[in-house]
Amino acid sequence: MRISVIGCGYLGAVHAASMAKLGHDVVGVDTDPAKVESLAAAEAPFFEPGLPELLRESVGSGRLSFTTDTAEVADAAVHFICVGTPQRKDGYAADLTYVDQAVAALAPHLAPGSLVAGKSTVPVGTARRLAERLAAVQPKASLAWNPEFLREGLAVQDTLHPDRIVYGVPRDGVGGDAERAEALLDEVYAAPLAEGVPKLVTDHATAELVKVAANSFLATKISFINAMAELCEATGADVTALADAIGMDVRIGRKFLNAGLGFGGGCLPKDIRAFMARAGELGADQALSFLAEVDSINMRRRVRMVDLAREVSGGSVVGRRIAVLGAAFKPDSDDVRDSPALNVAAQLQLQGADVVVTDPEANENAGKVWPTLKFADSADEAAQGADVVLLLTEWKQFRDLDPVTFGKRVRSKRILDGRNVLNPQAWRDAGWTYRALGRP
Ligand SMILES: NC(=O)C1=CN([C@@H]2O[C@H](COP(=O)(O)OP(=O)(O)OC[C@H]3O[C@@H](n4cnc5c(N)ncnc54)[C@H](O)[C@@H]3O)[C@@H](O)[C@H]2O)C=CC1
Numbered sequence: 001m002r003i004s005v006i007g008c009g010y011l012g013a014v015h016a017a018s019m020a021k022l023g024h025d026v027v028g029v030d031t032d033p034a035k036v037e038s039l040a041a042a043e044a045p046f047f048e049p050g051l052p053e054l055l056r057e058s059v060g061s062g063r064l065s066f067t068t069d070t071a072e073v074a075d076a077a078v079h080f081i082c083v084g085t086p087q088r089k090d091g092y093a094a095d096l097t098y099v100d101q102a103v104a105a106l107a108p109h110l111a112p113g114s115l116v117a118g119k120s121t122v123p124v125g126t127a128r129r130l131a132e133r134l135a136a137v138q139p140k141a142s143l144a145w146n147p148e149f150l151r152e153g154l155a156v157q158d159t160l161h162p163d164r165i166v167y168g169v170p171r172d173g174v175g176g177d178a179e180r181a182e183a184l185l186d187e188v189y190a191a192p193l194a195e196g197v198p199k200l201v202t203d204h205a206t207a208e209l210v211k212v213a214a215n216s217f218l219a220t221k222i223s224f225i226n227a228m229a230e231l232c233e234a235t236g237a238d239v240t241a242l243a244d245a246i247g248m249d250v251r252i253g254r255k256f257l258n259a260g261l262g263f264g265g266g267c268l269p270k271d272i273r274a275f276m277a278r279a280g281e282l283g284a285d286q287a288l289s290f291l292a293e294v295d296s297i298n299m300r301r302r303v304r305m306v307d308l309a310r311e312v313s314g315g316s317v318v319g320r321r322i323a324v325l326g327a328a329f330k331p332d333s334d335d336v337r338d339s340p341a342l343n344v345a346a347q348l349q350l351q352g353a354d355v356v357v358t359d360p361e362a363n364e365n366a367g368k369v370w371p372t373l374k375f376a377d378s379a380d381e382a383a384q385g386a387d388v389v390l391l392l393t394e395w396k397q398f399r400d401l402d403p404v405t406f407g408k409r410v411r412s413k414r415i416l417d418g419r420n421v422l423n424p425q426a427w428r429d430a431g432w433t434y435r436a437l438g439r440p
């Protein structure tokens with residue numbers, strides 16, 4: 001089947017390469033010529049485990065190509081919209097400029113009977129609005145919403161073997177032929193469906209809501225445990241033991257109960273804010289008022305980490321050498337969008353600390369956002385002469401640090417574990433002052 005993928009960033013590049021892996025003939029479209037050039041040369045423009053191998057295989061075999069010209073995808077049967085929907089600069093709402101531009105560029109090239117399948121995360125109601133616009137240009141095309149649930153760092157595996165596949169198909173006469181939309185998506189996802197991945201078919205609005213509801217639930221789970229961490233800090237209790245204990249209840253589950261510096265990235269923070277903004281537009285703002293609390297609990301963790309760094313530095317960080325381990329918003333990614341680690345590093349620098357950051361993959365991206373920070377190639381190099389070390393992104397190489405040998409690098413053995421991943425006893429036994437969020 002011939003497929004186009006419009007927007008080849010963290011989501012689209014992986015989707016395009018994975019669809020080619022499933023045997024489809026795929027063309028990726030992006031307005032960024034440098035990204036297209038890199039992908040066309042089978043080079044991943046960002047770090048994502050497994051993506052380089054997929055690109056090499058499918059670009060090499062000719063099943064996957066990339067272009068900046070939307071006209072080249074006119075013969076595709078299904079067009080996936082994967083462009084960005086960032087937070088608007090003037091508030092919480094999602095910026096739909098890229099979605100609107102992508103659909104406007106695509107519409108004149110749509111073949112009768114083709115399907116536009118939105119994957120970008122959008123405010124509820126967007127699919128209907130786009131369907132009305134498409135109908136005016138190519139009434140024989142259909143539009144579905146097919147939200148994506150992949151996690152960065154595990155994106156290839158999540159795309160090829162998802163937990164579920166959701167189709168939002170036209171149900172009220174707007175957006176074309178529901179049966180055809182479902183049949184085309186079934187053809188796209190024939191391999192995972194044959195593996196037994198559950199499929200849910202619903203209307204546009206429900207599919208749009210499923211995506212933001214899922215991300216809101218995940219964000220709420222993280223902020224819940226971080227609120228418990230605040231209580232633990234006030235009482236001397238241990239949030240990691242608390243999470244283990246409540247997580248053993250199968251109704252609760254242990255996943256996404258890792259307390260620490262909280263959530264960041266290009267999705268959870270902006271998605272909960274866009275959801276609140278949309279609820280407000282719909283006159284249902286009260287329904288989501290709890291998400292404002294989820295957001296503020298999350299942002300408080302960053303402030304708390306800066307306060308802790310100041311506290312262990314004797315009341316001020318001015319002139320202190322601080323080594324920050326991690327810049328990406330999570331391990332196994334080079335993404336620094338709304339990264340808690342980078343935010344803390346920058347706050348400490350603004351307060352007068354001499355900050356050296358190291359991240360196995362994200363130094364370059366972090367340097368573009370905060371060019372005044374210093375960067376090191378390894379934890380050992382960053383820690384040279386440090387007064388305090390902060391572990392803020394839990395890459396394996398940081399989790400595995402040996403407190404004895406690592407202790408030889410620093411000036412003062414003080415470590416703040418922003419992700420609760422180190423063994424406190426082992427670090428204390430090696431002479432370190434160990435502090436963490438939500439742990440005594
Ligand atoms: N990153 C992730 O893990 C996931 C992202 N999503 C959603 O997917 C969407 C995309 O997210 P990311 O890939 O992270 O963003 P991104 O910023 O990495 O990629 C967006 C890409 O779209 C391109 N683009 C912008 N306008 C275009 C146009 N008119 N035509 C063609 N290309 C255009 C940009 O150049 C960029 O390469 C967002 O709505 C996001 O919420 C959903 C699930 C997972």
Ligand SMILES: O=C(O)[C@H]1O[C@H](OP(=O)(O)OP(=O)(O)OC[C@H]2O[C@@H](n3ccc(=O)[nH]c3=O)[C@H](O)[C@@H]2O)[C@H](O)[C@@H](O)[C@@H]1O
Pocket residue numbers: 121148149150151152153215218222255256257258259260261262263264265266267268329330
């Ligand atoms: O819409 C999206 O883009 C995606 O957003 C998240 O995926 P992602 O942002 O890649 O990463 P997560 O693994 O969800 O982590 C998000 C943030 O939460 C933090 N986190 C996660 C889990 C936890 O227990 N504690 C915690 O602080 C991570 O450090 C990270 O900063 C969702 O997990 C995906 O299902 C969704 O598709």
